Amino acid sequence: MANGSRQAAWEFFGAELKRRREEAGMTQSALGTLVFVSGGYIGQFEQAIRKPQLDVAQRIDQVLQTGGIFERMCRKLIDDNRYADYFAAVVELEAQATRICEFAPTLIPGLLQTAEYARAVTxxxxxxxxxxxxxDIVTARLERSGILKDATRPEYWVVLHENVLYIPVGGPATMAQQLDQVATLMRERQVLVMLLPYEAGAHAAMLGALKLMDFEDAPPTAYTETSFSGTLxxxxxxxxxxxxxxxxxxxxxLSPKVSLALIESAAEDYRRCASTT
Structure with a gap:
């Protein structure tokens, strides 16, 4: 489903939610209390600013006695096989975040990946x-990165473990191009990247990737991911x-300045390697 049609469908979800809620004589706050979210959240659902998770849609059906319509719409809208079920909600939230802070222990994060790097990972x-x-997967990943080019782009902080520089995803030419892109985004101040060096030893998030998201009018969220699943x-x-x-x-x-120098040095090493193969 194209982005425009998906947004239109979420807007229909919101309009239908508002209609059914008002027919039931309930305020946003009253409905929110019964489905365990705030009234402000209900308002954001109705305006298609924020997309409800499946369990919230199910509770809305129960409270408004709608015969499962919101669950069915929600399942249809999140049924995009380009994203794992556990990640679809994260994609929606990234587009609404005012700040994203990410830790990547082994791979360049999806928002920073080039097409060739994303292809090799996939x-x-x-x-x-x-x-x-x-x-399809690569296209979806590149579409996600569009939020960094938007005028209202979020602040984006990334801590990369030093591992990321030395795991040769896709070969030397792909790595050189990927690290060059990260360096360019750093110099253009679209992202703030810091390297966690091997010398740091054990650290606070060594069991997997971590993403934090802040929003204008909603509480912050965290997302953790391991090889086969993720949790919002x-x-x-x-x-x-x-x-x-x-x-x-x-x-x-390490500081952003030192991190940039190391990223550029690694890119140059990969470039030399690619030229000799």
Missing amino acids: VAANPFVTDAYVE LDDPAVVKRAQRAYDLLRGAA
């Missing part, structure tokens, strides 16, 4: 899929712990 994880499937967290106490872990990572990381 094939490595899915060695038996068709070329068409691979290109919105419990305030848990998000606070994740934020503290990220603060510790930044405290152990």
Whole structure:
């Protein structure tokens, strides 16, 4: 489903939610209380600013006695095989965030990936899929990165483990191009990148990737990911712990200036290697 048609469908979801809520004689706050979100969240659902998770849609159906219509619409709208089920909501939230803070222990984050790097990562994880499937995944990943070019782009902080520089995804030419892109984005001040060096030893988020997202009119969220699954967290106490872990990572990381020099040096090493093969 194209981005425009998906947005139109979410707008229909919101309009239908508003209509059914008003027919039931309920305020946004009253409905929010019954489905365990704030009234402001209900308002954001109705305006298609924020997309409800499936369990919230199910509770709305129960409270408004709508026969499962919101669950069915929600399932249809999040049924995009370019994203894993556990990641679809994260993609929606990235586009609404005012700040994104990310830790990447092994790979360049998706928002910073070049097409060739994304293609190599996708094939490595899915060695038996068709070329068409691979290109769908790559296209979706590049579409996500469009938020960094938007005038209202979020602040984007990234801590990369030094591992990321030395895992040769796609070969030397792909790595050189990828690291050049990261360096360019850093110099253009579209992203602030810091390297966590091997010398930092054990660190606060060494079990997997971490993404924190802040919003204008909604509580912050955290997303953690391992090889086969991810978890979107919105419990305030848990998000606070994740934020503290990220603060510790930044405290152990190299400065942006030193990090940029190391990224550019690694890119040059890959470029020399590519020219001799």
